[in-house]
Amino acid sequence: MSAKYIFKKIGTSFVTLIAVVIVIFLVLRLMPGDIIEPLARQEAAQMGLTFEEAYQRVADRYNYNPNEPITDQFVRYVKGLLKGDLGTSMINPRNTVSNILAVALPWTIFVVSISLVISFILGMQLGAIMAIKRKGFINNLITFYVTLVSTIPNYIVAIFLSIIFVYQLGMFPKSGVYSINVTPGLNIPFLLSALHHAILPIATYVITSTGGWTLNMKGSSINVLGSDYVFAARARGIPSRTIINKYMKRNAMIPMVTILAMSFGGMIGGAPLIEGQFQYLGMGAYLSKALGERDFILYQGLLLCVSVSVIIANLIADILYSKLDPRIRLE
Amino acid sequence: MNRLLNSIKDFFKVIFRNRQASIGFFILLFFVLMGTIGASITPLDMTVNFEKRFQMPTFQHPLGTDYVGRDVFAQVIHGSRDVLTLGLICGIIALGLGIIMGAVAAFVGGYVDTVLSFIINVSLTIPAFPMMLILAVAFNVQNVWAAGFILAVVSWGGVARVIRGQILSLRYADYIIASRIMGLKNYYIIIKEILPNTVSLLAVQFIGLFQSGISSSMGLMMLGVLTYRPTNWGVMLNLALQNTGIAYNPKGLIYFLTPIICLGLLQLGCIFFSSGVDQALNPRLRTE
Amino acid sequence: MKENIVEIRDLTVQFKKPRGCLKAANNVDFDLRDGCVTALVGESGSGKSTLAFTLLNIVNTSGEILNGEVLYKGKDILKLEGEELRKFRWKDISMIFQSAQSSLNPLMTVQQHFWETYLAHNPKAREEDVIPRFRQLLADTRLDPDRVLKLYPHELSGGMKQRVMIAFSMLLEPRVIILDEPTTALDVITQDYIFTILDNIHKKTNITMLLLTHDIGVVAKVADRIAVMYAGKIVEVGDIFTVFKDTAHPYSHGLITSAPSLLDRDEIKEPITGTPPDLVELPSGCAFHPRCKFATEVCTKEVPQLIEVAEDHLAACHHVGCLRKEAQADE
Numbered sequence: 004m005s006a007k008y009i010f011k012k013i014g015t016s017f018v019t020l021i022a023v024v025i026v027i028f029l030v031l032r033l034m035p036g037d038i039i040e041p042l043a044r045q046e047a048a049q050m051g052l053t054f055e056e057a058y059q060r061v062a063d064r065y066n067y068n069p070n071e072p073i074t075d076q077f078v079r080y081v082k083g084l085l086k087g088d089l090g091t092s093m094i095n096p097r098n099t100v101s102n103i104l105a106v107a108l109p110w111t112i113f114v115v116s117i118s119l120v121i122s123f124i125l126g127m128q129l130g131a132i133m134a135i136k137r138k139g140f141i142n143n144l145i146t147f148y149v150t151l152v153s154t155i156p157n158y159i160v161a162i163f164l165s166i167i168f169v170y171q172l173g174m175f176p177k178s179g180v181y182s183i184n185v186t187p188g189l190n191i192p193f194l195l196s197a198l199h200h201a202i203l204p205i206a207t208y209v210i211t212s213t214g215g216w217t218l219n220m221k222g223s224s225i226n227v228l229g230s231d232y233v234f235a236a237r238a239r240g241i242p243s244r245t246i247i248n249k250y251m252k253r254n255a256m257i258p259m260v261t262i263l264a265m266s267f268g269g270m271i272g273g274a275p276l277i278e279g280q281f282q283y284l285g286m287g288a289y290l291s292k293a294l295g296e297r298d299f300i301l302y303q304g305l306l307l308c309v310s311v312s313v314i315i316a317n318l319i320a321d322i323l324y325s326k327l328d329p330r331i332r333l334e
Numbered sequence: 335m336n337r338l339l340n341s342i343k344d345f346f347k348v349i350f351r352n353r354q355a356s357i358g359f360f361i362l363l364f365f366v367l368m369g370t371i372g373a374s375i376t377p378l379d380m381t382v383n384f385e386k387r388f389q390m391p392t393f394q395h396p397l398g399t400d401y402v403g404r405d406v407f408a409q410v411i412h413g414s415r416d417v418l419t420l421g422l423i424c425g426i427i428a429l430g431l432g433i434i435m436g437a438v439a440a441f442v443g444g445y446v447d448t449v450l451s452f453i454i455n456v457s458l459t460i461p462a463f464p465m466m467l468i469l470a471v472a473f474n475v476q477n478v479w480a481a482g483f484i485l486a487v488v489s490w491g492g493v494a495r496v497i498r499g500q501i502l503s504l505r506y507a508d509y510i511i512a513s514r515i516m517g518l519k520n521y522y523i524i525i526k527e528i529l530p531n532t533v534s535l536l537a538v539q540f541i542g543l544f545q546s547g548i549s550s551s552m553g554l555m556m557l558g559v560l561t562y563r564p565t566n567w568g569v570m571l572n573l574a575l576q577n578t579g580i581a582y583n584p585k586g587l588i589y590f591l592t593p594i595i596c597l598g599l600l601q602l603g604c605i606f607f608s609s610g611v612d613q614a615l616n617p618r619l620r621t622e
Numbered sequence: 623m624k625e626n627i628v629e630i631r632d633l634t635v636q637f638k639k640p641r642g643c644l645k646a647a648n649n650v651d652f653d654l655r656d657g658c659v660t661a662l663v664g665e666s667g668s669g670k671s672t673l674a675f676t677l678l679n680i681v682n683t684s685g686e687i688l689n690g691e692v693l694y695k696g697k698d699i700l701k702l703e704g705e706e707l708r709k710f711r712w713k714d715i716s717m718i719f720q721s722a723q724s725s726l727n728p729l730m731t732v733q734q735h736f737w738e739t740y741l742a743h744n745p746k747a748r749e750e751d752v753i754p755r756f757r758q759l760l761a762d763t764r765l766d767p768d769r770v771l772k773l774y775p776h777e778l779s780g781g782m783k784q785r786v787m788i789a790f791s792m793l794l795e796p797r798v799i800i801l802d803e804p805t806t807a808l809d810v811i812t813q814d815y816i817f818t819i820l821d822n823i824h825k826k827t828n829i830t831m832l833l834l835t836h837d838i839g840v841v842a843k844v845a846d847r848i849a850v851m852y853a854g855k856i857v858e859v860g861d862i863f864t865v866f867k868d869t870a871h872p873y874s875h876g877l878i879t880s881a882p883s884l885l886d887r888d889e890i891k892e893p894i895t896g897t898p899p900d901l902v903e904l905p906s907g908c909a910f911h912p913r914c915k916f917a918t919e920v921c922t923k924e925v926p927q928l929i930e931v932a933e934d935h936l937a938a939c940h941h942v943g944c945l946r947k948e949a950q951a952d953e
Binding site for chain 3: 230238241254329
Binding site: 031034162314 | 453553559575
């Protein structure tokens with residue numbers, strides 16, 4: 004039965020993927036003006052071709068011809084995607100989305116998932132503490148922290164962290180994902196260097212997203228503590244530690260898992276700002292660079308990749324959810 | 335009319351009984367006054383005057399001057415008008431879209447629900463911020479209406495999902511089913527039963543959209559998009575980061591911190607006010 | 623006469639509500655006879671459940687035991703704390719909840735529930751040693767152990783769940799079992815089935831039972847003794863035959879005569895008029911006086927105490943003789 008559930012979810016993800024492809028395809032076509040015309044002019048001048056010839060060459064290179072009917076364009080676009088052509092940079096045709104993806108996506112996923120795991124676990128613990136001890140110093144302290152971080156957007160935290168720890172104290176590198184002095188691979192210096200570069204982006208995400216998890220978990224835990232089955236467990240003489248761990252935390256966590264994927268999407272969406280601030284060369288930094296250079300075709304490809312990673316995160320969260328909640332498996 | 339006045343009175347009674355909510359209310363009121371009256375009576379002079387750059391606060395310049403000698407105080411006041419307008423436009427349009435999508439999905443049900451829910455899901459799948467970025471650039475946004483619209487088009491999904499869930503849970507609640515069996519008309523049920531139980535949710539969602547609209551728009555401006563108004567706090571922050579060398583230049587600190595503190599305070603006001611709004615409008619939380 | 627296994631003395635339980643304080647039990651004296659089935663009868667909100675919960679020294683959220691004693695075999699349960707209290711619950715007194723549907727942890731199988739509770743009271747036990755006992759208990763309630771042990775709560779039907787709860791309540795061989803409206807949510811046939819099972823258990827183990835219900839028909843069928851509760855007070859208590867035959871309190875009379883019966887086809891029912899009392903602002907004097915046709919001035923001023931009206935029959939009414947007189951006049 005579990006397999007059926009997973010297959011169903013995979014099917015939904017696939018349909019979502021198709022819709023996302025359509026939306027992202029449309030964004031570029033709805034753009035006013037002809038974005039490849041300037042490139043064609045440049046090409047014509049450089050290579051000594053007629054404008055028409057140059058235009059054709061450019062259209063082929065980018066697999067994008069705005070003069071075709073929109074349906075043909077879509078067919079052409081999807082065919083390209085199926086062949087692995089996710090897009091090419093308009094600034095430097097040697098940069099393809101696939102190339103950038105290979106060097107950038109792993110770092111973004113690395114930073115975002117570590118941040119997500121840390122802030123989720125922290126939030127679960129803090130929220131549980133708040134639900135158990137409704138009053139007192141610790142509760143006030145956590146409330147203060149949660150309020151503070153919910154007033155400041157994560158990119159502001161990133162600015163402060165970079166000013167203090169990178170520029171003033173010089174404790175962390177100004178840019179990049181690992182030092183040029185190490186060789187990538189499974190060796191200690193490389194891993195340490197990667198971690199050293201990733202700490203500030205991770206800290207930014209953790210500082211700002213723990214608050215939301217804490218509040219959600221607190222509300223959910225209080226609900227569970229008021230439930231009949233917790234009352235019944237107390238009447239059975241179940242030790243309070245067991246009630247907190249096996250009853251409250253596990254049950255309160257289930258609705259949180261459904262938010263995991265959305266939170267992942269939010270974090271990855273904020274990457275242009277966060278990674279941009281630390282010049283951490285992940286997808287966000289490339290997105291922000293592509294936008295700055297008005298490299299729309301590259302941007303489109305990168306956006307599609309980021310969206311696909313969110314779809315996959317959704318799928319993982321659904322599967323996780325079915326593993327945690329026996330009620331789901333039945334369907 | 336009298337009933338409306340009375341419910342407004344009741345609303346504020348609850349707000350003022352709640353200390354947090356009243357603080358939130360006064361913070362918001364402060365910013366509203368700043369953006370309306372304040373912006374009308376404070377002259378804004380954006381002429382460049384290099385001699386006066388990076389001045390410390392004086393009577394003439396309560397918050398000092400920026401990197402080209404312009405008054406920071408006047409900028410932040412004029413900026414508040416744009417920030418609030420943008421937040422409101424985004425909130426209203428996104429809430430409207432969310433209500434339409436969520437309510438239609440929930441009320442009509444069947445395959446309409448399936449299709450709309452799918453659209454809602456897709457809109458939640460594509461990361462919002464990068465989508466706003468590309469739309470803002472692609473349509474070369476130059477005014478607050480277009481900016482608010484772009485923000486709203488990307489952020490309605492969450493609201494639609496919440497509203498759909500709420501209406502569905504109400505639709506199948508026992509007392510609604512009872513009203514149907516009693517033969518009450520649909521619109522009567524909507525107005526008398528469903529709306530009162532949704533108002534607090536809508537208000538809280540609206541405040542949330544207002545908040546996220548403002549913080550996302552400032553984020554967009556930091557990346558050099560939506561820079562149609564130089565006094566918007568986001569643009570001020572962008573300029574402060576680009577032009578003051580803030581990491582090493584303590585003289586630019588006030589200029590740099592002013593929009594951040596304003597943003598933080600505004601967000602705090604929203605969060606505090608929102609808690610009271612829920613209490614005042616949610617029939618289940620209202621206690622005599 | 624049998625001995626008292628539980629004696630409640632001068633017990634007051636209070637709930638803090640926004641409108642004021644609600645006394646769900648108001649200076650209650652109440653006994654359970656060893657080996658007897660005692661029915662505690664009253665309208666919803668009369669304080670039955672709250673009173674029963676104090677036998678396990680447990681109160682719902684926002685409730686507080688103000689004063690009184692709950693003596694189990696002469697030992698005050700309300701003075702138990704920590705481990706001692708935890709070990710007492712379920713081992714000596716167990717319970718079947720009104721909300722059987724939701725009193726199991728949705729994330730645990732039946733076997734996990736049984737084992738968790740068993741382990742909480744026998745820390746040195748080994749699971750494989752006690753599984754035969756679990757199976758026997760389930761078989762006693764006519765459930766298929768092979769199947770049921772592995773099921774999650776949502777996979778059990780209402781009747782199955784209630785039978786699981788009965789088996790569960792017998793797990794540690796308690797001396798007293800509280801049945802809080804054990805059949806409210808079930809259909810009539812299942813109800814009957816449940817009572818047959820309970821009856822068998824009672825015959826086999828001679829366990830003391832406290833049955834909370836508002837169904838007089840059920841009381842007549844299974845109980846040895848009856849106690850009637852109104853607005854947080856016991857208003858009449860005694861042997862079932864005595865109380866049914868010679869009811870002393872007008873409220874009990876109303877309850878007993880309003881029960882439908884196949885025999886009294888034509889008899890005109892005398893329903894209890896008026897509305898249940900507001901527990902936050904109780905009527906002065908006897909709380910029942912606004913609804914009582916015998917009420918006189920003294921009823922509005924003085925709270926009646928439980929007095930002996932016959933052997934083993936107590937009632938709290940200023941006019942205990944009125945009903946008898948009325949009956950004689952009718953003849």
